[in-house]
Structures are given as C-alpha cells and as structure tokens.
Amino acid sequence: MNKTIIVSNRLPLQVSIQENSLEIVPSVGGLATGMKSVHSEGNGIWIGWSGIPENDLSPDLSKKVQTKIRNEKCVSVPLTSQDIEEYYEGFSNRALWPLFHYFMEYTEFEQNEWDAYKRVNENFAKVVLENLEDGDTVWVHDYQLLLLPQLIKDQKPNTTIGFFLHIPFPSYEIFRTFPWREEILKGMLGSDLLGFHTYDYERHFLSSIKRILRLEVQFNEINYHDRTIKVDSFPMGIDYDKFYNAALEHQKSSIEKSDLRKRLEEHMSEDKKLILSIDRMDYTKGIPNRIKAFEYFLDNYPEYKEHVRLVMLAVPSRSNVPQYQKLKRETDELVGRINGKFATVSWTPIWYFYRSLPFDDLIDLYISSDVALITPIRDGMNLVAKEYVATRTNGDGVLILSEMAGASKEMNEALLINPNSYKDFAATLKRALTMPQDEQKTRIKFLQKRLKRYDVEKWATEFFKALEGTKKLRQGKVTK
Numbered sequence: 001m002n003k004t005i006i007v008s009n010r011l012p013l014q015v016s017i018q019e020n021s022l023e024i025v026p027s028v029g030g031l032a033t034g035m036k037s038v039h040s041e042g043n044g045i046w047i048g049w050s051g052i053p054e055n056d057l058s059p060d061l062s063k064k065v066q067t068k069i070r071n072e073k074c075v076s077v078p079l080t081s082q083d084i085e086e087y088y089e090g091f092s093n094r095a096l097w098p099l100f101h102y103f104m105e106y107t108e109f110e111q112n113e114w115d116a117y118k119r120v121n122e123n124f125a126k127v128v129l130e131n132l133e134d135g136d137t138v139w140v141h142d143y144q145l146l147l148l149p150q151l152i153k154d155q156k157p158n159t160t161i162g163f164f165l166h167i168p169f170p171s172y173e174i175f176r177t178f179p180w181r182e183e184i185l186k187g188m189l190g191s192d193l194l195g196f197h198t199y200d201y202e203r204h205f206l207s208s209i210k211r212i213l214r215l216e217v218q219f220n221e222i223n224y225h226d227r228t229i230k231v232d233s234f235p236m237g238i239d240y241d242k243f244y245n246a247a248l249e250h251q252k253s254s255i256e257k258s259d260l261r262k263r264l265e266e267h268m269s270e271d272k273k274l275i276l277s278i279d280r281m282d283y284t285k286g287i288p289n290r291i292k293a294f295e296y297f298l299d300n301y302p303e304y305k306e307h308v309r310l311v312m313l314a315v316p317s318r319s320n321v322p323q324y325q326k327l328k329r330e331t332d333e334l335v336g337r338i339n340g341k342f343a344t345v346s347w348t349p350i351w352y353f354y355r356s357l358p359f360d361d362l363i364d365l366y367i368s369s370d371v372a373l374i375t376p377i378r379d380g381m382n383l384v385a386k387e388y389v390a391t392r393t394n395g396d397g398v399l400i401l402s403e404m405a406g407a408s409k410e411m412n413e414a415l416l417i418n419p420n421s422y423k424d425f426a427a428t429l430k431r432a433l434t435m436p437q438d439e440q441k442t443r444i445k446f447l448q449k450r451l452k453r454y455d456v457e458k459w460a461t462e463f464f465k466a467l468e469g470t471k472k473l474r475q476g477k478v479t480k
C-alpha cells in the first residue's frame, strides 16, 4: 500500500531524557494537527530531527530514541551540534530567514554554512530514500529543506513530491541578491506541486523562476525539463473547533478560573481595556515598533492613561542567534522605559511576559482581551491572529492586523494597518477601543465563518488533493 511521507526540520514531538527514563510527548502545534489525517492514514510516516543533538546520545540511547520515535510513526534524522549551529542557526536562520522576510541588513552569506545546509539536506534525503517505496508521496515543509525535493527526484523520479513554504517568498529584487539563488530554485523545482500562503508569494516565486532560471511559465505552471510543475496558494488555517470549544469551556461559570484569569479580570473593571499581543520573540514580528507606537498612542491620546493595558507575551526563540539576543535586550529596555515614563502607583501600562505559556493560559489571554494587536513587520501568515478570532465566542473583540502578515489577505474585516506608521497605529487603536459592539460582532462573525470553513485540516486536504492531482497529470502524459 502506498504511503505519505511528511518531512520537516523538527518532528512533531518532544523527546525528554532524564537519568533512566526516556519520554516522548507528541506536540499539538498547528502543523501537527493539520497533518493528522495525512500522517495517521495507512502507514504514513513523519521524518525530521528529534530536537536532541546526536553527539549528546550514546549509541545505545540513540537506538532507544529511534525505536520510541518509530512507535509514533516518526523517523529521526540524526543531526550533530555542528549541524544545528551551521545549518539551522546559521544558514536557515541567519541567511534564509532574514532575506525571505526582507531584513537584508541581518542577512549573512557564509560559504561554510551553505555547505552545511547542502550536507544536512542530503542527510534528510538519505533518510527519506531509505523509507521510500515506489508509489509513495512525499510532502516537504519549509525553508530549512529547500534543496530536498530535487535530491529525492534525482534518485526516484517517479515519486510525487509536494513542497509548502511557511514563510514569505520575497520579491525578485530581494531574492536575486542571494549568492546561491539558482541552486535554491532548482532544489525547489524537484517538487510536482509548490504551495505558498498567498498569491503574492506565488507570483514572487514565479517571477524569480522566469528571470533567474529563464524557464517558461504558463499561468501557474512551470515547464522544467520534461516535467510540468504546479504552483498555487494554500492559506494555512487553524484548528478552529479546538480554540472555539476551549474558549467556550473556559467561560462556563462552573469552571474554576485560573490565577492568570483572575488577575486579568481584577485589573479590568468596566473602564479599563486590555490589549493583547502574542508572538515568538522574533525581529520580523515588530515588537519594538509596537511598543514605540503604544508610547505614541499614550502621548497623543492621554485620556487613555490608566484606562488601557498592553499585555505582551513574547515566546523565547532562537536565543543563540545574536540578532535575537539584541532584540530581547531592546525589548526589555523599551518596556522598562515606557513603564517608567507612564506608570502610576495603581497602573502599569505594559505587562510583559517572556516565556512560553500552556494552552489554557493562552486561551485565558485571548478571551480576556478587548483588542488583539498583531503587527508584524513581515509574516508568512500569522496564526495568532486567527486564534484570537476563533476564541471570541461572544462575538465581540477587535483585531488590529498588519498588512504585512499573510493573514491580512483573508481577514479584511480586521482593522488593517501599516505597522511602520505610528500615527495610523494610534488612530486605529483608538478606533478599536471605541468601536460599537454591533460593529465588532459583525466583523468577528464574518471572520469566524471563513476561519471555520477553511481550517487547518481543510488546508492539508486541499494541498494533498492538488498534489495527488499532479500524479494523475503525469500518468496521463505517460499513456498519451
């Protein structure tokens, strides 16, 4: 029976090793949920890194980890600390990530890191090929594995391969600066279907294909050697029911409120409003900009002093990369400065948490907030915006969303802003804080309807259907 192999940098599980025990906990993130049906069907497997450097494991322990992981229908690709440093923190996060998010000044092109990126993509290919049988379908995810599709196609040309990019694909003028631009594009073209979050990213990609590789593109199809490659947009959704139902559950009067919820409510009497922002601590998410714009708001609309609070949750991320350390320092300083400037004995304008929170706390934050402020400088999609809307079971709440997030393309009923304009930001925040309930409800209702219909499972099914479609197309060609 044919199977599907999902490949991503990280496996959808957490491995923890304590003295004598080895524990594997499946993760419940968006991608894992979306892939659930594809992964659990038949003998499907997921290939990726376990999160533990190979050199930290004895050969015996390494075998035990593999066996345990295998029970979860996963296969791990061994990576050493050096691989992580050069391929992940290095090439993926110091070259591809900043460039694809238009942060040219952060982009470093290091030959040894490019070599490591190629080497690790080859390691992934080796593990995929060991597990691949004729007729199988492979679905590769994200920017860490751009070379993998072609590495598989070279060895097994009949394999159906799909690729989905979770971050933006930049415009040609940005992408052309990349020293290994041809290799990257050719690596991606090993796929039969390439998926992006938005139509814009798809157009940018096709433009680079035409101008850098000089290939023929017809509508959304690329002719490459004797193959036709399809390119399309598939905006990723969330597990809508999970967020909506969790919010309903939290609002039941019979449920005991968490300490966090009690604290939030204590501070939010009738005339006080809560503004929420949640992101990974990443320079693409516009955190310093947001804090400065909030300062501008308080300076220009002083009547809101003591009546609003920004609850800002930043999840630690890539803290070994220098730009992320700098961002953390800058954020700490800005929060300190602004709290120092405005605070009174009974009011602190910004509550700042630098940590990861359990799911239930996340839900409490979402349901207790009057406004969500999601203002990335650049973001492939942004699922937090969608999660906030899903938890508004009473139909109220206002989402302020950056035009630079992929999500803005399908969330027109949000208040869309340019995160670089403090004036626009402040006026929009004021509009959100004074928006009549009826208008809030109309906007949220439209957004919820769309998010429910196009949830993460639907996203995965649609991509998979399109991928299977390319198989039929190829078979058709052969029999003609």
Ligand code: ADQ
Pocket (backbone or CB within 6 Å): 030, 166, 167, 236, 278, 279, 280, 313, 314, 315, 355, 356, 357, 358, 359, 362, 379, 380, 381, 382, 383, 384, 385, 387
């Ligand atoms: P990310 O940049 O990680 O993803 P995002 O889409 O916002 O960004 O997803 C973050 C996820 O982490 C959300 O599901 C959220 O609930 C969760 N999360 C946030 N804060 C948390 C906290 N404190 N504790 C626990 N969980 C928290 C990349 C791209 C995005 C794209 C996604 C999916 O950068 O643009 O939307 O992939 O393709």
